[in-house]
Amino acid sequence: MKAYEIRDGFGLDKLVSCERPDPTPGPFQVRVRVKATSLNQRDLMMVEGRYNPRQKLPLIPNSDGAGVVDAVGPGVTRVKPGDRVMGLFSQAWMGGEPSRAAQTSTLGGPLDGALADTMVLHEDGVIATPAYLSDEEAATLPCAALTAWSALVTYxxxxxxxxxxxxxxxxxxxxxxxxxxxxxxxxxxxxxxxxxxxxxxxxxxxxxxxxxxxxxxxxxxxxxxxxxxxxxxxxxxxxxxxxxxxxxxxxxxxxxxxxxxxxxxxxxxxxxxxxxxxxxxxILVGHRQGFEALNRALTLHGVHPVVDRVFPFAEARAAFEYLKSGAHFGKVVIRVG
Ligand SMILES: NC(=O)c1ccc[n+]([C@@H]2O[C@H](COP(=O)([O-])OP(=O)(O)OC[C@H]3O[C@@H](n4cnc5c(N)ncnc54)[C@H](OP(=O)(O)O)[C@@H]3O)[C@@H](O)[C@H]2O)c1
CATH class of the missing domain: 3.40.50.720 (NAD(P)-binding Rossmann-like Domain)
Incomplete structure (x- = not known):
């Protein structure tokens, strides 16, 4: 699989492309071929070492990714190959009160994230992509959209x-x-x-x-x-x-x-x-139940996320620099697949 990782220290200079062995999903895991990932301030902070200077490296950054399931491990029932999905920001927060596990199971640090063409996640850690959204649009939802939803609706x-x-x-x-x-x-x-x-x-x-x-x-x-x-x-x-x-x-x-x-x-x-x-x-992003409610509401109202610019995978660093410039309006996306 192809990815970017933060290696040998922090900073945009340390964000390097790499090859890793193609992962096989284990029990209750799904393999997602990532089509798009969006950038959040948190991802930039993570790369620059301002979010968690003690983060273990190497790390694949980015919390938000959308793609297609292409393989499932034994016992998986929630999704099947061919399903379009997004990864949950917090892999262990399904609903209710936040917990330590919810805080520490987040993609793009401490767990490897979505700036890669492949992710292997627990089946509970993915959610169906609304059919009317493109992968670029869907990749904007897991962090920024759910955070706004949690702020205005859930809480x-x-x-x-x-x-x-x-x-x-x-x-x-x-x-x-x-x-x-x-x-x-x-x-x-x-x-x-x-x-x-x-x-x-x-x-x-x-x-x-x-x-x-x-x-x-x-x-x-x-x-x-x-x-x-x-x-x-x-x-x-x-x-x-x-x-x-x-x-x-x-x-x-x-x-x-x-x-x-x-x-x-x-x-x-x-x-x-x-x-x-x-x-x-x-507010710390939100849980899967909230994400499901958000998706229902977006679908009902036909709301499309505002994607400012889409960068090719090869220009990931330029995408981070664009986010850092503050010139954007809405979301910055990297096309992966
Ligand atoms: N707690 C959570 O769960 C959570 C989740 C997502 C994000 N966040 C945090 O929320 C913040 C925004 O994240 P984001 O991803 O939406 O960032 P973003 O897309 O990069 O948004 C940055 C924009 O915020 C505006 N801004 C910057 N400084 C400002 C100031 N002093 N007063 C008012 N507006 C200002 C600017 O808008 P204009 O150019 O229009 O002035 C800037 O373009 C970040 O600190 C991020 O870490 C937290």
């Missing part, structure tokens, strides 16, 4: 008429926009670039704020809700945005803590959290 309880604020126009946030629209919510979206704001408007965002030219975007968001505050913030900015998110949300509202794009450390003002009865909910 968020967002309902029609609510106002949701999403930050930026990366993978999680654009899925946040699409899912919030599906739920019948009003969406306020922030971005550093006016051209991206226009693209978001075309996707259905109701209100747009440039967070560079309007640094007090929290006040602008409050003003857009008549001074009340938004019901839910999809918080991906981290240290540089969290405090403003607390100010943008209404009394009793929810801030879903998802990302740390501007840093993961900082002081947390506790008084507004308690005085405003806020709910600050940490």
């Amino acid at each position: 968020g309880g967002v309902k029609a008429g609510d106002t949701v604020l999403v930050q930026g126009t990366g993978g999680v946030s654009i899925f946040g926009l699409q899912i919030a629209r599906m739920l019948g919510a009003r969406v306020i979206l922030t971005s550093s670039r006016d051209d991206k704001l226009e693209k978001a408007r075309a996707l259905g965002a109701h209100e747009l704020i440039n967070y560079v030219t309007t640094p007090d975007w929290d006040k602008a968001a409050r003003a857009l809700t008549g001074g009340v505050g938004v019901d839910h913030v999809v918080e991906v900015g981290g240290a540089g945005t969290f405090e403003k998110s607390l100010r943008a949300v209404r009394i009793g509202g929810t801030v879903s803590v998802i990302g740390v794009l501007s840093g993961g450390a900082g002081t947390v003002p506790l008084t507004p959290v308690l005085m405003q009865n806020l709910r600050v909910q940490g």
Whole structure:
């Protein structure tokens, strides 16, 4: 099989193509011929050694892959050769509460991931690809889409008429926009670039704020809700945005803590959290049950993921550099098969 692995240390320079023996699926395992993989900030951080500097190497990066089952081991009943599937981000989180096993069974670190033409996974660790999606589109779902779904639906309880604020126009946030629209919510979206704001408007965002030219975007968001505050913030900015998110949300509202794009450390003002009865909910992607519900909803509404660019397998490094540049809108994908 062909793959990329992080070898001999971290950094994009250490991401090298390699050949490994073609794996045979064991009991309850399935072999997936990967057709496409998408990139998440986590994958870039993993390659650069910023996610887990103690990660054992070599490692095949990337949590998200979609492809076709071509062989199954003894005892497999959930899938058969020819089925189109996606890998679960967390191989051991089927539903309910998260666990240590759920946290430590994630693809693309610590387990080998999807930047390869072949993956062998437990049959429980794959999920059927919605028939109407291409493999490139499906490869965007396991991390970013499920994270937005967990934030807004599994833990968020967002309902029609609510106002949701999403930050930026990366993978999680654009899925946040699409899912919030599906739920019948009003969406306020922030971005550093006016051209991206226009693209978001075309996707259905109701209100747009440039967070560079309007640094007090929290006040602008409050003003857009008549001074009340938004019901839910999809918080991906981290240290540089969290405090403003607390100010943008209404009394009793929810801030879903998802990302740390501007840093993961900082002081947390506790008084507004308690005085405003806020709910600050940490999100770590999500479980298979949530993924199944997400797929049903996407299928029912015919929603297509927003794929910004598709890179060939040979240009994996360029794909990571493109993600790092922040020029993308939605998802960056690598075609594998
Ligand atoms: N907890 C989880 O389960 C989970 C799952 C997935 C991702 N994440 C995390 O969530 C974050 C976003 O991930 P992603 O894959 O969606 O990233 P991404 O696709 O690379 O999105 C990056 C975009 O975020 C926006 N952004 C950057 N800095 C910002 C800031 N200070 N304030 C507001 N927006 C900012 C920018 O949008 P504009 O160019 O429009 O300004 C940028 O293009 C990352 O920190 C990632 O690690 C966490």
